[in-house]
Amino acid sequence: MRYVSEQMVEGLKMRRFLKMLGAALIISASTVVAVEAQEAEFFKYPDTVINGIDSAQLPKSLDECRKICTSRSGCAGFDYTEKGNKCRMFLSIGSAKESTGSAAETRALISGYKEPSNPPFATRFEKLKQTDDKGDQLLALGREAYEHGNRTIGSQAINLAAERKNQDAIIEIAKWYDPRTYAADRVSGVDANKAARSYFELAMQGNPQANSLLASLCREANDSSSTYSSSFGSFLGSTYCEGSISP
Structure with a gap:
C-alpha cells in the first residue's frame, strides 16, 4: 500500500509540473506573438508560397486575404497566388519556397528562409546605424516603429537621427517637449x-520651420491667458525670445 501511495504522490507531482510547464509555454508563445505583432502586423515575402498546415483555401484577392487573416488570431499567415486568385490561410507555418507571381505574409519570421521585404524594426535599425549618416531613413523608421507600438526602436532611431544633425528629427523631438504638442x-x-x-539653435541656422515654431512659442509664453501658461513658469524668454534671429 505504501508503494502505491508513493506512486500516486509522484503522479500528482508530475501532473502539477506538466500543468505549470504548459501554462509557461502558453505565456511564452503569447509573448512572442505580442512582440511580433508590435513590430509588424505581417512580414511580407514576395514571390513566395508557404509550406505548412493550411486551414482554408478561398477565391479572394490579396487585400481580401490579408484582411481575413488579420481579423483572426489563429491565422499564422497566408499566401496568395495571382493565377487562379487563390488565397490560402495557414494554422501553422513550417517553411516556404520561392514562387514567381505569388506572395506570402506571416505574423512571425519564417525560419531558415530569406529576409522579408519589411524586416523587423530592430534589424533595420542595426543596418541604418551603419549606413544612414544623414538620419533621414532613421527618422522614417522611428516614425514607423512608433506607429506599430515599438517605442524602444522608435525612440532610439529618432534620437540617433537627431544626434546625426538631422533637423527634422531635432524638431520632432523638440515638439515632444513643447507644451502645445507634448507627447x-x-x-x-x-x-x-x-x-x-532646439527651435532657437535651428532658427539661427536658417531653418524656417524652427523659426516659426519659436516665434509662436514665445507668443504663447507671453500670453497670460494661454492654456499652457503653467508650463512657462521658468521659461527663459529673455534668452530665446528677445533680439533678432539673424544678428
Missing part, C-alpha cells in the same frame, strides 16, 4: 526650455 508617451514631462532651445 506623454515619448518623454517624461513638458519642458518649454528644451523645445525652445
Whole structure:
C-alpha cells in the first residue's frame, strides 16, 4: 500500500509540473506573438508560397486575404497566388519556397528562409546605424516603429537621427517637449526650455520651420491667458525670445 501511495504522490507531482510547464509555454508563445505583432502586423515575402498546415483555401484577392487573416488570431499567415486568385490561410507555418507571381505574409519570421521585404524594426535599425549618416531613413523608421507600438526602436532611431544633425528629427523631438504638442508617451514631462532651445539653435541656422515654431512659442509664453501658461513658469524668454534671429 505504501508503494502505491508513493506512486500516486509522484503522479500528482508530475501532473502539477506538466500543468505549470504548459501554462509557461502558453505565456511564452503569447509573448512572442505580442512582440511580433508590435513590430509588424505581417512580414511580407514576395514571390513566395508557404509550406505548412493550411486551414482554408478561398477565391479572394490579396487585400481580401490579408484582411481575413488579420481579423483572426489563429491565422499564422497566408499566401496568395495571382493565377487562379487563390488565397490560402495557414494554422501553422513550417517553411516556404520561392514562387514567381505569388506572395506570402506571416505574423512571425519564417525560419531558415530569406529576409522579408519589411524586416523587423530592430534589424533595420542595426543596418541604418551603419549606413544612414544623414538620419533621414532613421527618422522614417522611428516614425514607423512608433506607429506599430515599438517605442524602444522608435525612440532610439529618432534620437540617433537627431544626434546625426538631422533637423527634422531635432524638431520632432523638440515638439515632444513643447507644451502645445507634448507627447506623454515619448518623454517624461513638458519642458518649454528644451523645445525652445532646439527651435532657437535651428532658427539661427536658417531653418524656417524652427523659426516659426519659436516665434509662436514665445507668443504663447507671453500670453497670460494661454492654456499652457503653467508650463512657462521658468521659461527663459529673455534668452530665446528677445533680439533678432539673424544678428
